[in-house]
Amino acid sequence: MENQLSAGDMTARVLLTGASQGIGRAILLALARSRHFVLGVSRTKPEELADPARSLESDHLAWRPLDLSNAADVAQCASSLEPLAIRALILCAADYGASERHPASATSTQEWQQVIATNCVGHCLLVSRLLPKLITNSPGIIINLSSDVALLPGPGRAAYAASKAGLHAMLRAIAAEHSVECLRVYQLIPTFQLITKGIRRRRPIGFDFSSYADPALIAQTVDQILSPSGSSMAPGTYLVRRDGTMDRYPEITHL
Ligand SMILES: NC(=O)c1ccc[n+]([C@@H]2O[C@H](COP(=O)([O-])OP(=O)(O)OC[C@H]3O[C@@H](n4cnc5c(N)ncnc54)[C@H](OP(=O)(O)O)[C@@H]3O)[C@@H](O)[C@H]2O)c1
Numbered sequence: 001m002e003n004q005l006s007a008g009d010m011t012a013r014v015l016l017t018g019a020s021q022g023i024g025r026a027i028l029l030a031l032a033r034s035r036h037f038v039l040g041v042s043r044t045k046p047e048e049l050a051d052p053a054r055s056l057e058s059d060h061l062a063w064r065p066l067d068l069s070n071a072a073d074v075a076q077c078a079s080s081l082e083p084l085a086i087r088a089l090i091l092c093a094a095d096y097g098a099s100e101r102h103p104a105s106a107t108s109t110q111e112w113q114q115v116i117a118t119n120c121v122g123h124c125l126l127v128s129r130l131l132p133k134l135i136t137n138s139p140g141i142i143i144n145l146s147s148d149v150a151l152l153p154g155p156g157r158a159a160y161a162a163s164k165a166g167l168h169a170m171l172r173a174i175a176a177e178h179s180v181e182c183l184r185v186y187q188l189i190p191t192f193q194l195i196t197k198g199i200r201r202r203r204p205i206g207f208d209f210s211s212y213a214d215p216a217l218i219a220q221t222v223d224q225i226l227s228p229s230g231s232s233m234a235p236g237t238y239l240v241r242r243d244g245t246m247d248r249y250p251e252i253t254h255l
Pocket residue numbers: 017018019020021022023024041042043044045066067068069091092093094095096118145146147148164189190192193194195196197198199
């Protein structure tokens with residue numbers, strides 16, 4: 001039954017991937033508290049929705065299962081959203097790949113496929129299928145939780161870096177295809193690390209997380225972009241600082 005649209009789904013104006021945990025879950029809750037109607041997607045259900053009575057925000061939240069690594073599932077999800085007036089798409093899902101860093105030569109076929117299928121292909125399909133709807137409800141807004149590795153790949157995380165760079169480039173391409181009156185694309189690059197389940201899984205037992213930030217910090221930033229005052233913020237790529245400020249990242253626009 002969770003694949004059917006419910007009354008809660010029907011009011012959704014914001015679609016968010018990666019809803020079950022980490023930064024995505026923090027954004028889901030922050031937006032619902034700000035009275036946005038949000039439909040979250042992920043493979044597992046966010047705890048808050050398992051028992052709606054526990055959550056004050058639950059009347060602004062809905063959730064549906066989606067496996068981004070499965071192209072047929074993404075296409076089916078996108079077409080089932082046809083009746084909804086979605087005006088913002090927030091991309092937060094990520095598969096980080098194997099826990100330990102390892103060279104590209106030691107990356108398994110399965111890891112290349114799963115990481116790129118989830119982070120890049122799944123998001124590209126979802127964005128491209130929902131683009132006409134976002135433009136109908138213009139200005140459509142896309143906010144991508146990008147990463148420093150999309151611009152500055154380091155050693156040991158080649159699959160993750162390739163997947164994030166691919167999505168980052170695709171979103172720059174669709175931003176270039178549309179006027180800012182139709183579509184506003186924001187790509188956020190945190191300049192610090194955030195404590196999330198996905199990151200915890202990649203760190204050794206006993207790791208000191210004291211320098212890591214709470215995902216609520218990014219949630220505030222996203223809430224701000226979607227607020228009426230956020231419409232004055234120019235679309236583009238932004239480095240998000242730990243104090244919540246943002247610096248526009250000057251991407252190359254010509255050679
Ligand atoms: N944490 C950081 O320090 C940091 C820094 C820079 C950028 N980022 C970016 O911020 C975003 C969120 O990161 P995070 O640390 O919050 O991640 P996380 O805790 O690992 O959560 C990842 C989310 O992605 C979903 N997901 C994974 N595989 C999926 C699939 N096949 N289909 C659908 N959903 C899937 C997970 O839900 P299910 O498992 O339930 O499907 C989960 O909700 C990512 O894009 C990441 O690149 C994070």
